[in-house]
Amino acid sequence: MMDKEKHIQYWLLTAIDDSEAVIHLYEAGKYVQALFFTHLFLEKILKAHWVKDNDGNVPPKIHNLMHLYERTTLELSDDEKIFLRRMNTFQLEGRYPDYHASLHKIMKKTDTEKILTQAKELFICLQEKLQ
Numbered sequence: 001m002m003d004k005e006k007h008i009q010y011w012l013l014t015a016i017d018d019s020e021a022v023i024h025l026y027e028a029g030k031y032v033q034a035l036f037f038t039h040l041f042l043e044k045i046l047k048a049h050w051v052k053d054n055d056g057n058v059p060p061k062i063h064n065l066m067h068l069y070e071r072t073t074l075e076l077s078d079d080e081k082i083f084l085r086r087m088n089t090f091q092l093e094g095r096y097p098d099y100h101a102s103l104h105k106i107m108k109k110t111d112t113e114k115i116l117t118q119a120k121e122l123f124i125c126l127q128e129k130l131q
Helices: 004-027 031-053 065-069 078-091 097-106 109-130
Strands: none
Touching (some): 004 031, 031 065
């Protein structure tokens, strides 16, 4: 059975792995998929924080970044919280094919790049707060 620190490391390492996949998806022009994986790595690092801040070692099986954030002791800026809410848009892509098509029409390289930059900055911040 894993202890709390191993659970935290599991979520952190899988988040890092997903963040590396984002680079490949972006470079291949798969912008919506890159954003889906961006949501995923943010979700996983928030789940690491959930484990850190709660008695249990198994975070809730939810994908809403704000709901996860609200169940931690993290303190983020208003802009960071707005960003998390916006990122929830991209978790739907992998689950609903018709939604996927509509995102493909609006997500272009420059828009995706801006979001990925913000996500990377937030991810680094969340990593530092895990220490």
